[in-house]
Amino acid sequence: MDKKFWSERIRGLVPYTPGEQPKDRVFIKLNTNENPWPPSPNVLKAIREEADERLRLYPDPEATALKAAIAKYCGVAPNQVFCGNGSDEVLGLCFYAFFTPGHKVVFPDITYSFYPVYTELFHLDYEEIPLNDDFTLPVEKFLGGNGGVVICNPNAPTGRTLPLSDIRRILEANPDVVVLVDEAYADFGAESAIPLLSEYPNLIVVCTLSKSRSLAGMRIGFAVGSPDLVAAVNCVKNSFNSYPLDRLALAAGVAAMEDVPYFEKTRARIMATREATAKTLRSLGFTVHDSSSNFLFITHPAMEGHALQLALRERGILVRWFDRPRIRDWLRVTIGTDDEMEAFCAACKEILGG
């Protein structure tokens, strides 16, 4: 590729690679942590009602109604909420808003692989702190001496959870820098750090409607923090794109946040399917870490991770394999419907039996 006209800032940049979205055939898709259940019927109704001639008008740049719905659900004030085009965008804006070149941002070596991309893009210094061998977080290595902390809780792709007591220790040891907690998967069984916001002005929590509210296709994410932190993210957003959320997404987001019974029902189903799947996989000889997310992180002593991923693909099942040190023999498997997970377990059994 000729990069002659590329800005020097991006010539060496390696962008994030999202999981495959196949177009050629129908797969059982357990590779991108999408929710197997549809969004709330109220969401589809809200989108239909919004899809009219008003689309010629710009959407509300402040996402007022959505912020109010999120604030109500989270028990915070609307000026503590920031909304963006998926939590990936919210994360990017937060990295820009809170971290300063020359001041090292720290996050684990095995975590959401978008974090190093943002740091590279924004020319931030960073250090990837190795997780323990069992993928738990060495909390003492996050206690100060850095320019910011990023923690994904539960962590991706391991699914492991950090207790709130440890998040609290990290917040207390880093009073002068921002601690960002990415809770993309927290709704599937982890304790949210949002209740700590009243005690810690250096905490920002980033969430998404892509996973637990089945809205990956609408691109809605949000951050919750002190009004001062939210103002910083707004400052960056309004220097880049004033209208990150379109009218349909704003309407969908409000309906999704308000339909709490549907949210409770679907996330409970996923957690039940996850536990049943973990049990079956353990009986097949897999090591399966306890997960508080909508995926399982698994490895089998009899087969390399990549070989197993390819064998599953041949059988029409997509899972995620990461070509990265320490986790090459592991697969991240999204929790689908009961039927999908039974098909997945049956395929594993057949492959390993052979």
Ligand SMILES: Cc1ncc(COP(=O)(O)O)c(C=O)c1O
């Ligand atoms: C840990 C983590 N954070 C954030 C995101 C981004 O989600 P979205 O941009 O769909 O809100 C993902 C998506 O897979 C994720 O795994």
